[in-house]
Amino acid sequence: MLLLTPEEMGNADRLAAESGIDSYGLMIKAGHAVSAAFLRLFPGASRATVFCGPGNNGGDGYVAAEALKAAGVPVAIFHLGDPEKLAGDARRARIDCAIESRPIPDYRLYPGEVVIDALFGAGLQRPLSDNLCEIIEAVTDAAVPVIAVDLPSGVGGLTGQVLGGAFRAAHTVTFMRAKPGHYLLPGRAHCGSLEVFDIGIPQRILAEAGGAHHLNTPALFKASLPALSASSHKFRRGHLGVFSGGPSATGAARLSAMAGLRAGAGLVTLAVPSNAALVAATHLTAVMMKPVSDVAALEDWLADKRLSAFVLGPGFGVGEKARTFVEALAARPLVLDADGITSFAEAPEQLFGLLAGTEPHCVLTPHEGEFARLFPDISKHDTFGKPEKASRAARRANAVVLYKGADTVIAAPDGRIAINADAPPWLATAGSGDVLAGIIGGLLAQGMPAFEAAAAGAWLHGDAANRAGEGLTAEDLPGHLPRFSAIS
Ligand SMILES: NC(=O)C1=CN([C@@H]2O[C@H](COP(=O)(O)OP(=O)(O)OC[C@H]3O[C@@H](n4cnc5c(N)ncnc54)[C@H](O)[C@@H]3O)[C@@H](O)[C@H]2O)[C@@H](O)CC1
Ligand SMILES: [K+]
Numbered sequence: 001m002l003l004l005t006p007e008e009m010g011n012a013d014r015l016a017a018e019s020g021i022d023s024y025g026l027m028i029k030a031g032h033a034v035s036a037a038f039l040r041l042f043p044g045a046s047r048a049t050v051f052c053g054p055g056n057n058g059g060d061g062y063v064a065a066e067a068l069k070a071a072g073v074p075v076a077i078f079h080l081g082d083p084e085k086l087a088g089d090a091r092r093a094r095i096d097c098a099i100e101s102r103p104i105p106d107y108r109l110y111p112g113e114v115v116i117d118a119l120f121g122a123g124l125q126r127p128l129s130d131n132l133c134e135i136i137e138a139v140t141d142a143a144v145p146v147i148a149v150d151l152p153s154g155v156g157g158l159t160g161q162v163l164g165g166a167f168r169a170a171h172t173v174t175f176m177r178a179k180p181g182h183y184l185l186p187g188r189a190h191c192g193s194l195e196v197f198d199i200g201i202p203q204r205i206l207a208e209a210g211g212a213h214h215l216n217t218p219a220l221f222k223a224s225l226p227a228l229s230a231s232s233h234k235f236r237r238g239h240l241g242v243f244s245g246g247p248s249a250t251g252a253a254r255l256s257a258m259a260g261l262r263a264g265a266g267l268v269t270l271a272v273p274s275n276a277a278l279v280a281a282t283h284l285t286a287v288m289m290k291p292v293s294d295v296a297a298l299e300d301w302l303a304d305k306r307l308s309a310f311v312l313g314p315g316f317g318v319g320e321k322a323r324t325f326v327e328a329l330a331a332r333p334l335v336l337d338a339d340g341i342t343s344f345a346e347a348p349e350q351l352f353g354l355l356a357g358t359e360p361h362c363v364l365t366p367h368e369g370e371f372a373r374l375f376p377d378i379s380k381h382d383t384f385g386k387p388e389k390a391s392r393a394a395r396r397a398n399a400v401v402l403y404k405g406a407d408t409v410i411a412a413p414d415g416r417i418a419i420n421a422d423a424p425p426w427l428a429t430a431g432s433g434d435v436l437a438g439i440i441g442g443l444l445a446q447g448m449p450a451f452e453a454a455a456a457g458a459w460l461h462g463d464a465a466n467r468a469g470e471g472l473t474a475e476d477l478p479g480h481l482p483r484f485s486a487i488s
Helices: 006-018 023-041 056-070 088-095 130-141 187-191 203-209 251-262 274-281 295-302 320-329 338-342 348-355 368-374 376-380 386-397 432-445 450-468
Strands: 047-052 075-079 101-103 113-118 146-149 171-175 193-197 213-215 239-243 267-272 288-291 307-312 334-336 362-364 400-403 409-411 417-419
Touching: 006 023, 006 203, 023 056, 023 088, 023 113, 023 146, 023 171, 023 193, 047 056, 056 075, 056 088, 056 113, 056 146, 239 251, 239 432, 251 267, 251 307, 251 432, 267 274, 274 288, 295 320, 307 320, 307 432, 320 334, 320 338, 320 348, 334 432, 338 368, 338 432, 348 368, 348 386, 362 386, 362 450, 368 376, 368 386, 376 386, 386 400, 386 409, 386 417, 400 450, 409 450, 417 450, 432 450
Parallel strands: 047 075, 047 113, 075 101, 113 146, 146 171, 171 193, 213 417, 239 267, 239 307, 267 288, 307 334, 334 362, 362 400
Antiparallel strands: 400 409, 409 417
């Protein structure tokens, strides 16, 4: 599912106009979609209170207001700025709207009203003024239902960041394609239910206008999911190696290993330091074990070319050993997580050097803190949204970066970006990240390319959490992974 940034949507708009499509006709359809949503969702509203801004978002508002009046709904319009200065389609929409509007400071709460927020959409450029924020706060505090046109005003369509303040909509009607800000946090939490309405811009124009941002759905990775056939031998389903920490720290790697097995790897081996072998062995059944205490032992083990992917990080310990292990593993498909990432905090360039110059085959899975350790300058940039941060990081590291959180973003060095929105809040539980690393490792082991493996991993992880339900523990997750043939 392709997402368009506000800039790309603007391009689509321009291309549509250049191809002879009537832009005012698009605005009429947009405004009518909003009035239809209003009538469908709030048939008993005492009044439609329409806030109209100074651009085309406001234009949609005037169209919706006129349509609601025609449907018999009492309507009050409050405008921002000088409506005489409206230009183009928005100006025409206001002229075609026979309702007197009043300046926004005249607005007072009205019992039973429903607000249509048509202040700003794609054109939001700066934080909302204090006066606007006060009005938004009053509407929010009084729990007045809000329908947002395109985006809740104040939410950045590219980043999902809130600029100053923002409406909390019950429902958002956007046009043609959802925007990244509808799925990134905190924007997602401001949108309510999201409706993507087709106002008639042709697909070919949308495809020409954008293409980097995707919502992470199976459509993005399904074609590269490993297919399990009756004849597939366990070796052909790959062999995943997961590195464990010492005797008191084998649990995290065991979780990853179990998840890798459930994600379909034919064989999974837990590589353990010799002093942890006994502890680990008492906990393992289907997962195999291999003592690997130092880099010499690792090099020996790596001579087995059937080992097809690795996970290093969960519970491994931070330090020199992790760095030398990663050096030995850098040319192989690898998920670098947790301690594996933090081990390079003092010398991120060393890691990037190891990963440079080849087809990207490493997946880095940092949460916010780990991201800041590897990419301090990128992480500090307040105006970058999460996709831009992940994307810059991916290019720098020549690795797929899966930037974790409630709105996990997956970015590839070639510019592809997936925003994951299927994770329930109860997925934020101890060990959950270890399972995610293991799932991705299991998919890499079966030959899935790094970006698709990371995207699939994030989606499957969320899907398993939804199946397991509230109160899950990380141990429950692998058992709830869906069969790949059942994913649609
Ligand atoms: N893209 C499309 O194909 C279509 C777009 N339409 C609508 O057009 C909208 C985009 O229109 P515009 O590009 O005119 O942008 P907007 O209407 O979102 O806002 C632009 C205006 O707001 C001002 N502004 C921005 N931030 C401000 C702030 N914080 N405080 C005060 N003023 C601020 C700008 O100076 C500019 O005048 C979309 O969101 C959508 O609602 C629809 O009419 C249908 C077709
Ligand atoms: K809006």
